[in-house]
Amino acid sequence: MEDLKKAYIAGGCFWGMEDLFRVRQGVRDTEVGYIGGQNDNPTYQNHPGHAEGIEITYDSNETSYKELLDYFFRVHDPTTLDRQGNDLGSSYRSTIFIQDKKEQDIAEQVINIVNDSERWNGKVVTTLEPFTKFWPAEESHQDYLVKNPNGYTCHFERFGTFL
Template sequence: MSETATFGGGCFWCTEAAFKQLAGVHEVTSGYAGGHVEDPSYEAVCREETGHAEVVRVEYDPEAIGYDELLRVFFTVHDPTTLNRQGPDVGSQYRSIVLYESETQRETVESFIAGLEAENVYEDDIVTEVEPLETFYEAEPYHQDYYEKNPGDAYCQFNADPKIEKVREKFAEHVAADAPADD
């Protein structure tokens, strides 16, 4: 049995690479969600014409890794306190967003964020949007598995590698034995 979770935390190449490290994650697909245009293109999303965020859809085995653990990873590998920005990427398409697919997911993420705020985990307020997933649009084929297909890409080395390292260090018990390395 598989479930899915959808997260936007900046460039989907980097977010995808981080989630692919985890045991129990079967597939991570880069795409677009949270906008108002049907079947958006990457170019239109980048021009902020569609309202979509770059997101990843994570297909996972809930008996191997729980939704709450995916949230822990998500809130570790990106900065949920920066509005419409992650690292060098600026624009509403890079916003922090969790798109829930059930009332249980909504309740879990809202409780999770409330816990982070109560514990003052971040110096600034969390700006992560929590919205229902209406439609997930798969990104163009060249965006899928981008990190693995482009190991020498300087952008990925500078932005994805630190996310992968965080996952490997902070969630070592969940890293898949066959996880793609950040060489």
């Protein structure tokens, strides 16, 4: 029996993050959207303070929150502030949106593991922000790289597991 949970992360352009996570074992669904910002009903043209994030629906019997975060730190550079690849600004920040104390503890633990590994050339600048509301992006952004296989992404798997 499935035990479905949701995780919310942001690590640069949401197209590339979604494309990698949607095929992970245990992931049942992904949706791109806006999170952590200042306005209601954000759009691609108007999302002040919001990060381009993804909502991951996963079966906790097949994968764990910790394993998802491990992968998150392997597919984007968590040491660059408000930047991934050519994308600049707070929309592209590295953030984990925390829903409870357990998620916070796991996120802090994984960040320490990543920093201790010294695989990245700097320390993790990923922020932990409280989850508020996830606003789904426009349909044209959902599964963007499936619809546009030659579209832009700066996300790829850089390392094996940190765990």
